[in-house]
Amino acid sequence: MLTIKNLHANIGDNKILQGLDLTLEAGKVHVIMGPNGAGKSTLSKAIVGHYDVEVTEGSIDYKGKDIVKLPAEERALEGIFMSFQNPTEIPGVNNAYFLRTALNAKLKHEGKEELNAAEFLRVMREKLSSLEMKTDMLSRSLNEGFSGGEKKRNEILQMLILKPDVIILDEIDSGLDIDALKAVAEGINSMQDGKRTFLVITHYRRLLDYLTPDYIHVLKNGKILKTAGVELVDKLEEEGYDWIKAE
Amino acid sequence: MENNTLDKAVSADYQLGFEVDIETDTIEAGLDEETIRFISAKKEEPLWMLEIRLKAFKKWQKMSEPHWAHLNYEPIDYQSISYFSAPKNAPDSLDEVDPKILEAYKKLGIPLDEQKQLQGIAVDAVFDSVSVKTTYSEELQKHGVIFCSISEAIQDHPELVKKYMFSVVPMTDNYFAALNSAVFTDGTFVYIPKGVRCPMELSTYFRINALNTGQFERTLIIADEGSYVSYNEGCSAPTRDEHQLHAAVVELITMKDAEIKYSTIQNWYPGDEDGKGGIYNFVTKRGLCKGDNSKISWTQVETGSAITWKYPSCVLKGDNSVGEFYSVAVTTLAQQADTGTKMIHLGKNTSSTIVSKGISAMKGQNIYRGLVKVAKSATNARNHSECDSLLIGDQCGAHTFPYLESKDNQGQIEHEASTSKISDEQLFYLRQRGISEEDAVSMIVHGFCKEVFSQLPMEYAVEAKALLNLTLEGSVG
Structure with a gap:
């Protein structure tokens, strides 16, 4: 689905990723864990084409082509989605209007018919109730004055609406209480269809308990140093990352 | 974000820069008493009006151009401007309007025929110096509403004109108002009788077409006791290398319990990115809440002009009267805008609201200048001002x-x-959701302007949004 080879990436003058290899398989849930500052967020930013990250070497192959030079919006339209750690606030931009614009941009890109306001609202209502979100979330300004939990639910709402192929969840569990965590996890699970790929970045197992991870990758020193099954999580929770060295 | 992408995103071509080739009656450039006598004679005005004009001209000659605004522009040569230009063969009915003028308005999206009437909007169209057509007059007459050109009002309603013209903006209020008083060529007159809620939106569309011509229109709106009217104005001009002067005066008067809602979408030609060409827009707009419990609300969306000097104001004389000013001013290319409002509180329990949104891009300079004045008599006055700038x-x-x-x-x-x-x-967030950079910019800008756009009548809110997109978005993609 998505193959990263020998990826080197900088943020400013700092070399963060240093020859990272990773293959995301269709239909699988990949989890990235690792110590602070290891480059987890840089990896997700490199995949989505964030302006902070400069890729100096290597490739990211997706749907048959290297996307390293592709503008962010084109990667998004091709089905790559990232939930933000700290979703930004955009005053005055109505949440529903934003969601509909994003959805219609995607539908147009796929050569499908755009949804009118009534059809869109019907879709929205259904998704909102599945996330236990209030309908007034639609009429509020995008992320403005949202609580941490509301912002994260809103990220998941966007994921449900846009139906991406590659879903990157960057610390979606941070700052969530247990109810929000469950709602978010259910949203994620509902997207599993055997084809979509998930890349979950987290520090904690509590989110993973609600998901069905296929692979645990340890990112350290700018590279993936270890890949194993879900059993690795227990060991990491107990022993930390010190014992992991390049294989 | 790369600067050149943004520059492209904010430098749309001016879409209304076409010129219509029609036969006009234009006097030679220059300004003296003869010019004023010529204008007055062309309009077949009564003597009293000519006398007022000449008086204003004498006063203007003794005044000097104000330079306190935060604006830089080449000196205006008042002798190089033509002060009167009219399409030949003034029409008596829509059928007689030169088809080229109708076409011009059609290009502007302002059809003067049934289409607009179906939307229930009465339109007055001012082409260069004269009003070419006022639609819907008969329908309005049934309600006693007078909606006509100011030239017609001088002929047909002299008592109202004499009573109220200059009562809010005195002839010598400022340099440009004095000039306008001397040379104004046309404009719109509205009178809403007691207790009448004007049954439709009233609208005037101003178009400068002729070369080297100034436009000096005068608008006078009187809302008698307990009446209501919503009035809208729009404007545009062809693309020219030379600067053209627009110096208008607008006076609004509300009697007891009356309300005027005045909306402007200003889209004069802005000039190019080096500041070549474009309209110099020096406008005096003021409303007088004369009666108790009356209300005047200004909403303006200013996207055009090379230079904008404009402060729509409210004099809150009646007790409990309310003044509002909602403004979006966009300066891009090399545009400069010094705009804002004055809220003069004289009556008791008067309140005013100011919401100003300035957007600057490229080399644009945006200045908010506002005065809130509370007189001793204005006990319990309230004002809320909000001035936001987006760069x-x-x-x-x-x-x-x-x-x-x-x-x-x-x-x-x-x-x-x-x-x-x-x-x-913010841009990246939207782009990560598949929204193009220019759509993202436009979305953020619209969000920023939302409070003001929501004040516009629906048809005009749509127009304003489209205009903002054109101004800021343009040729990218």
Whole structure:
């Protein structure tokens, strides 16, 4: 689905990723864990084409082509989605209007018919109730004055609406209480269809308990140093990352 | 964010820059008493009007152009302007309007025929110096509403004109108002009788077409006791290398319990990115809340003009009267705007609201200048002001000059101001959701202007949004 080879990436003058290899398989849930500052967020930013990250070497192959030079919006339209750690606030931009614009941009890109306001609202209502979100979330300004939990639910709402192929969840569990965590996890699970790929970045197992991870990758020193099954999580929770060295 | 992408995103071509080739009656450039006599004679005006014009001209000659605004422009040569241009063969009915003029308005999206009438909007169209057509007059007459050109009003309703013209903006109020008083060529007159809620939106569309011509229109709106009217004006001009002067005067009067809602979408030709060409827009707009419980609300969306000098104001004389000013001013290319409002509180329990949104891009300079004045008589006056600036790119500027003079201690006056940039983070967030960079910029800008756009009548809100997109978005993609 998505193959990263020998990826080197900088943020400013700092070399963060240093020859990272990773293959995301269709239909699988990949989890990235690792110590602070290891480059987890840089990896997700490199995949989505964030302006902070400069890729100096290597490739990211997706749907048959290297996307390293592709503008962010084109990667998004091709089905790559990232939930933000700290979703930004955009005053005055109505949440529903934003969601509909994003959805219609995607539908147009796929050569499908755009949804009118009534059809869109019907879709929205259904998704909102599945996330236990209030309908007034639609009429509020995008992320403005949202609580941490509301912002994260809103990220998941966007994921449900846009139906991406590659879903990157960057610390979606941070700052969530247990109810929000469950709602978010259910949203994620509902997207599993055997084809979509998930890349979950987290520090904690509590989110993973609600998901069905296929692979645990340890990112350290700018590279993936270890890949194993879900059993690795227990060991990491107990022993930390010190014992992991390049294989 | 790369600067050239943004520059492209904010430098749309001016879409209304076409010129219509029609036969006009235009006098030679220059201004003296003869010019004024010529204008007055062309309009077949009564003597009293000519006398007023000549008096204003004499006063204007003794005044000097004000330069306190934060604006830079080449000196205006008042002798190089033609002060009168009219399409030949003034029409008596729509059928007689030169088809080329009708076509021009059609290009502007302002059809003067049934289409607009179906939308229930009465239109007056001012082409260069004269009003070419006022639609719907008969329908309005049934309600006693007078909606006609100011030239017709001088002929047909002299008592109202004599009573109210200059009563809000005195002839010598300022240099440009004095010039206008001497040479005004046309404009719109509205009178809403007691207790009448005007059954439709009234609208005037101003178009400068002829070369080297100034436009000096005068608008006078009177809302008698307990009446209501919503009035809209729009404007545009062809693309020219030379600067053209527009110096209008607008006077509004509300009697007891009356309300006027005045909306402007200003889209004069802005000039190019080096500041070549474009309209010099020096406008005096003022409303007088004369009666108790009356209300005047100004909403303006200013996207055009090379230079904008404009402060739609409210004099809150009646007790409990309300003044509002909602403004979006966009300066891109090399545009400069010094705009804002004055709220003069004289009556008891008067309140005013100011919401100003300035957007600057490329080399645009945006200045908010506002005065809130509370007289001793204005006990319990309230004002809330909010001035926000949005910067796009790093060559533009925004400045805020709020003035406050209060002689009443019980009043409540609040002022909030903010300056923000479209952040890379906001743009990226939207782009990560598949929204193109120019759509993202436009979405953020629209969000920023929302409070003001929501004040516009629906048809015009759509027009304003489209215009903002054209101004800021343009040729990218």
